[in-house]
Amino acid sequence: MKFATFEQDGRAVTGWVENDQLVALPPLSPRQDMAAWLMQSPDRVAQAVQQARRDAANLAPLSKARLLPAVPQPGKIVCLGLNYADHAAEGGHAKPDYPSFFMRGASSLVAHGAPMVRPRVSGKFDFEAELAVVVGRRARHLTAGNALDAVAGYTCFNDGSLRDYQRKTSQWTIGKNFDGTGALGPWVVPASELPPGAVGLKIQSRLNGAVMQSSDTSLMLSPVVEALCLLTEAMTLEPGDVIAMGTPSGVGHARQPPVWMKAGDTIEVEIERIGILSNPVVDEPSVR
Structure with a gap:
């Protein structure tokens, strides 16, 4: 599994990476969403990805996405x-x-x-x-x-x-x-x-x-x-x-x-x- 942070509609979103596609995941944490998703079990991630795929708005080509720093606003x-x-x-x-x-x-x-x-x-x-x-x-x-x-x-x-x-x-x-x-x-x-x-x-x-x-x-x-x-x-x-x-x-x-x-x-x-x-x-x- 790989997780990236990218910009979607002016906000930072955590996405699951599969080949040349990003699947936008729902927010888990108001402050450190990347860390929260990384700590989830593989089954929880797979379930979220499956649900997110049902809406085409959650899908983005990795090659065209505006990536952000992998952790966009680290506290330290x-x-x-x-x-x-x-x-x-x-x-x-x-x-x-x-x-x-x-x-x-x-x-x-x-x-x-x-x-x-x-x-x-x-x-x-x-x-x-x-x-x-x-x-x-x-x-x-x-x-x-x-x-x-x-x-x-x-x-x-x-x-x-x-x-x-x-x-x-x-x-x-x-x-x-x-x-x-x-x-x-x-x-x-x-x-x-x-x-x-x-x-x-x-x-x-x-x-x-x-x-x-x-x-x-x-x-x-x-x-x-x-x-x-x-x-x-x-x-x-x-x-x-x-x-x-x-x-x-x-x-x-x-x-x-x-x-x-x-x-x-x-x-x-x-x-x-x-x-x-x-x-x-x-x-x-x-x-x-």
Whole structure:
């Protein structure tokens, strides 16, 4: 099963994805409908899809739909930095004893197929292929034994980063939150359909078809279970929150010479058994 969020009659709707068709599902939650549907049983989903199909207004071609970020308005987007040893090393960092957590805002997100925007104040726009976790239930003080019970599903994330702004301060927030720089999607796969913790999945980024990053989610320093346990020592996770699990080596700033995304490029993030997140790159319009 795959679930996407798309725009229908000016509102965000959760849709069930089948081949090139979206089936609009009825709302379950006023705030985090995607998370609510991900937590339903397969029988409940099948029943809802069957009922929705009876009305042609609920059917839309996937290829023509206006997709939204897979989770359109996360309450929190918590990101892990330096979560692959090879990526930490290529940036000149020692293997961390504790994850480098930082936050993103929802205004930085774009959908699959939508442009990622290189801001006019910087040319150092970098790509980062990441696995993203979608939280399905409210959780605090998770343990190794129950952490995965809080996970609703997984999707692809491109943590587009402005490297010069990221390094202006000791905190990375400013370089990670330019509008339209982080892509999330194209859809979410329920946790039940992937290995526990989404371990052992191939992850790649491709810039204009050339492979830039290629790794495996089993190489994370802090895997999903550990990240959730550490986060919930401090904060309550809520349905619809997104946890971005960090990127492997091969990012543009570590290359010689550096490789930056520019207008006209296409950047893809692919994660095995989840899908391909693809976005064109455009320049931010100049001020008139």
